[in-house]
Amino acid sequence: MTLAHEANCDGLVGPTHSYAGLSPGNLASDRNRGQVSDPRGAALEGLAKMKRLADLGIPQFVLPPHQRPHIPFLRDLGFSGKDGEVLASAWKEAPAFAAAACSASAMWAANAATVTPSADALDGRLHLSAANLTSNIHRALEGEQTHRILKRLFPDEARFAVHGPLPSVAHLGDEGAANHVRLCAEHGQPGVNLFVWGRDGWERWQDDFPARQTLQASEAVARRHGTQRPVFARQGRAAIGGGAFHNDVVCVGTREALLFHELAFEDKKATLDAIRRAAEGLFEPVFLEILEADLPIEDAVSSYLFNSQLLTVPGQDRLTLLAPVETRENPRAHAAAEKLAASNGPIGAVEYVDVRQSMRNGGGPACLRLRVVMTEGELAAANPAQRLTEEMHARLSVWVMRWYRDRMTPADLADPLLIDECYGALDELTAMLHLGSGFYPFQRHGA
Template sequence: MNHPLSYVEANFDGLVGPTHNYAGLSGGNLASLSNKTKAANPKLAAKEGLKKMKTLHDLGMVQGVIAPLSRPDLGQLRELGFSGTDANVLKNAAKHSPALLAACSSASSMWTANAATVSPSSDTKDGRLHFTPANLVNKFHRSIEHQQTGRILHAMFNDESHFAHHKALPMSNYFGDEGAANHTRLCQNYADHGVGFFVYGERAFDNNAPKPKLYPARQTFEASSAIARTHGLDEHKVVYAQQNPQVIDAGVFHNDVIAVGNRNVLFCHQQAFLNQDSVYQQLTDAMGETLNIIEVPTQQVAISDAISSYLFNSQLLSLPNGETALVVPRECELNPNVNNYLNHLIAESRGIDKLLCFDLKQSMQNGGGPACLRLRVVLSDQERAAMNSSVIMNDTLFETLNQWVERHYRDQVYSQDLIDPSLMTESQTALDELTQLLNLGSVYDFQQIGAVR
């Protein structure tokens, strides 16, 4: 299909919600577990994220905002047998199942790399931009996200002539889907028919296939291939690779903790994939052109260093001035091995021209870095014109959202604060206002049920 229009890769960052808290809900995510019970700072977390968005906007990138989910999820608690007023639902859930209340109050939706898998119109059979919300079935607290996520994405991309929205895959571990955290698109230019690179942790229907032993493989081959089919991708332009089970057991719970790619650059660890040389060859063949593979040796950066610094949970950006930038968290500068490697990488001019370092401590302490916070969407000129422009970052929106955060967010939230009905009311009031600022309509259950309570 001929695409005469120009395309650009936009980054849509999740806005951290007003109930941001540390609950340590994700086994296999070492940062999440180690900070359980500590106080979180929702106001600081939101502002850290907004600062990153504004900085990338100022560099000329197309930068958008994705609204947070409403938490606690009262509808889920009611489905599980807690009834009465909203305050009674919280009180009884805390009394009978505090772990369930924590799960229904999770802040994990801030990591929008897990929101959905996205295939641009230049790659799909029907020439539309396709979205599939991730079912996230491996963790209960995340498996309840996809319906709200789907509504928010639909409110952002609501023209059916340009955008196709699919339901989440079947809610079964056989089709465990973690979204864009395990998907990378490679190409020479964004308008090209690109290569969909899907990384999975196991083949669920093959009991004899290799799989991790300590932590679960959250993404299955079956899920990845189903998304490729439903999005109408050319099978000759799709590559599937299995993540190394040993690195999953070391704490690499998603591919975006061990590899990142953009256009014709793949930046990954030496131990990222099974049969790594074969993966490289398949990608090169599917590309049909040169693929610049930057492989980080274990001898220089151990897996433990990659995890603690989130070196690969970075954003690889093609800046408008022609430079390629790597967006990393501050922890990369603080880790001597990683910092030394990155300094040499930039000096060697191997395809990454500059580093952009951000302080994202609130997100990092909950287990997510720069790449976790954003969903990449390749857009044509027509698609940019057809989408909801109110979610695109600019100077005015940046100031508006910072003021909104100042009005509605607390400086400190402990897990025990989740029982407080006033925190719930504060959050609903804030989100109700946010949907008006971002022109989203009534995407939250509490808005559809009635007035904010």
């Protein structure tokens, strides 16, 4: 059996972390619109979570923030002059576009890409496809830079196939791994790939909240990766209507365990039957369903129980559920989580982590990371400067304290000094993570 690990690649929160309420259907984002954020605290929370996983012996990598404000986007809209002049004009004449250009949403790396491990790919390489994120303009700006980031982290083309985003059209709306779950007996063995989609790209959507992932996008990603044993399942309309804008708000799984809310799938029986058929001869799936009667969808979404990380901790037979503190603070979600750990099932422990700054924008622990199953050889071939160590954690913490503000309102994003702060921070980070020359647009084209 090939030895493999489920590594986590976490997005480092950027200096412009704010609550601008840019994401329709994301109830937390809308509820906290205009509130004061703490970029420094958010970045340190994310780093603390990364360090906790690294301390457990789980491979942990750092994905750098994107350049924000995204001045090239604003130039494409006709604003001109020096970068500071471009930003000032955009905030005056087109504030909605200016807000999108300043969003730090790339921190939620679960949307960065979809991953097919080498054990499941026809050509035996590890495949990643950067998501196009067409459903929201602030996220649709991310695909090109995400592709560049993944190419730097996974440079060996003999081992890794890093694909760019699908064409940026509504029919191929792709939200990345937030709508994908891989199940298996062991990470190094072949598994089942569950692709969850919210709408058919050709249908007319009439519900209140948008369904972001299309069936056609999921099929295209599976096809280009040569993904074996794919299962395509429709997300429950009731879940989307309740605020589950991605499947990972109501479903999480790893190894043989799939933990999901009763409303997660439009046709639950057909979905579970399809997973069983795909897994036949490989492993026996374990389905952990939490009923609407025990945890109403409103509580599931506000507590983000399902947006937890299911971790395979070295030396432990059973999984650990890493949940946000909001799960512990919600009586029904807390009871459900503790019941999972108390049963004799695949989950043996629950831990709680503070990522409140992310949660206020609708992103829990699972949103902050991209899971990548990697063999020992693949781990060795990844950019070592991006792997979190004790020393790297300390250096990044100092870097955050030096460059990040501890208070940010949406109005503060128009401050011309913010550009210099962000560019200075990213210049230094480029060297720290060995990202190479010209990694960001301002490094290639100047300010």
